[in-house]
Amino acid sequence: MSHNPDPVVSVVIPCHDYARYLPQAVSSILAQTFRDWELLIVDDGSTDNTLEVARSLIARHPDRRIRIVQRANGGVSAARNTGIEAATGRYVLPLDADDVIAPTMLEKTVAVLDDSPGIAIASTDVFTFTDDDLPPQAMSLPAYSRELMLQRLIMFYCSLYRREVWRTVGGYDESMRAGEDWDFWVGCVEHGFDAHHIHEPLFGARNKDTGLHVEAAENDLAIRARIVANHPSLFKPISRGWAQAVLGQDAEACLPDERVPDDILTRAAEMDHFLTAVMALQRTARVQHYHIQRLEKELAAHRHAAGSPAQDPTTSAVSAV
Numbered sequence: 001m002s003h004n005p006d007p008v009v010s011v012v013i014p015c016h017d018y019a020r021y022l023p024q025a026v027s028s029i030l031a032q033t034f035r036d037w038e039l040l041i042v043d044d045g046s047t048d049n050t051l052e053v054a055r056s057l058i059a060r061h062p063d064r065r066i067r068i069v070q071r072a073n074g075g076v077s078a079a080r081n082t083g084i085e086a087a088t089g090r091y092v093l094p095l096d097a098d099d100v101i102a103p104t105m106l107e108k109t110v111a112v113l114d115d116s117p118g119i120a121i122a123s124t125d126v127f128t129f130t131d132d133d134l135p136p137q138a139m140s141l142p143a144y145s146r147e148l149m150l151q152r153l154i155m156f157y158c159s160l161y162r163r164e165v166w167r168t169v170g171g172y173d174e175s176m177r178a179g180e181d182w183d184f185w186v187g188c189v190e191h192g193f194d195a196h197h198i199h200e201p202l203f204g205a206r207n208k209d210t211g212l213h214v215e216a217a218e219n220d221l222a223i224r225a226r227i228v229a230n231h232p233s234l235f236k237p238i239s240r241g242w243a244q245a246v247l248g249q250d251a252e253a254c255l256p257d258e259r260v261p262d263d264i265l266t267r268a269a270e271m272d273h274f275l276t277a278v279m280a281l282q283r284t285a286r287v288q289h290y291h292i293q294r295l296e297k298e299l300a301a302h303r304h305a306a307g308s309p310a311q312d313p314t315t316s317a318v319s320a321v
Contacts, residue, residue, distance in 0.1 A: 008091060010083075010093070011029055012042065014079030015041060019052070019053040022054065022057070031103045032103055034106035040068075044079040069086050074174065077176060090162065093160045095158050096158070101202060102202040109123075110122075119196045120193035121155070121188060124156075124202040125140050125141050125201040127201040129204055130206070141156075143197050150186065155185055161188075168191050169190075183230055186231050190234055224243075
């Protein structure tokens with residue numbers, strides 16, 4: 001397929017040693033109802049067979065605009081920046097290699113940006129899924145608010161935005177191991193970019209109970225300090241001073257609650273409450289799913305011992321209820 005004219009959307013997938021997940025992420029792009037896109041797979045110095053898998057995917061879909069960009073390992077921020085720099089679309093969608101998007105994600109987010117010139121970013125609700133058979137769990141997020149964005153992360157990284165947003169903000173902070181997406185969105189607030197939230201779960205986040213999102217939750221105050229230091233005009237002088245101390249030699253002494261400015265601590269508490277609710281939802285769903293599986297096995301064993309004919313597991317579960 002000719003690469004001209006330029007596509008409307010550039011999807012950028014950084015991949016570091018996630019070859020096992022990459023086909024599922026790419027399949028979710030291939031399934032899009034909106035077709036005017038290009039896909040850039042950024043091999044971020046992988047030591048597994050990421051490059052081989054990416055080449056195989058390109059070979060299987062020669063009619064689609066899929067490219068590979070290779071670089072030395074530098075982390076997700078550097079990989080995203082490299083991919084976006086090489087992209088040609090007027091809209092950008094970052095997608096991690098272990099996540100997916102729903103078939104109408106691009107169609108519905110592109111429509112927002114096309115129809116509303118004053119909107120720079122289109123975000124959506126999320127559904128979480130796991131590597132086992134746990135049913136996906138939808139999670140609603142609040143409508144976009146600049147003030148709320150300073151309090152907690154209300155938009156996932158996988159949101160569609162205009163390319164000039166990335167240029168103006170200066171890309172993702174490559175020195176941040178976690179929280180780089182929140183820092184990027186706060187940069188958007190700082191530069192006056194507005195966003196619209198679609199209340200549909202169109203982004204799928206894989207819940208592995210590990211990874212950068214867990215690291216971000218565990219280091220929330222340190223990440224907040226970096227965000228305050230990166231965007232000082234948005235925060236009070238006392239918060240700016242605290243952030244500089246955290247990032248300097250007095251980090252450990254400044255992280256206990258009694259040393260944290262009230263506005264930062266209040267926001268951190270709200271974030272903690274939000275994350276606790278999310279994790280509780282996921283744990284409850286997982287426990288229920290495993291309980292149903294156990295009941296199905298027990299019923300099947302009972303019928304087998306009684307000499308009853310085997311039944312469909314779904315029928316068994318319904319009967320159990």
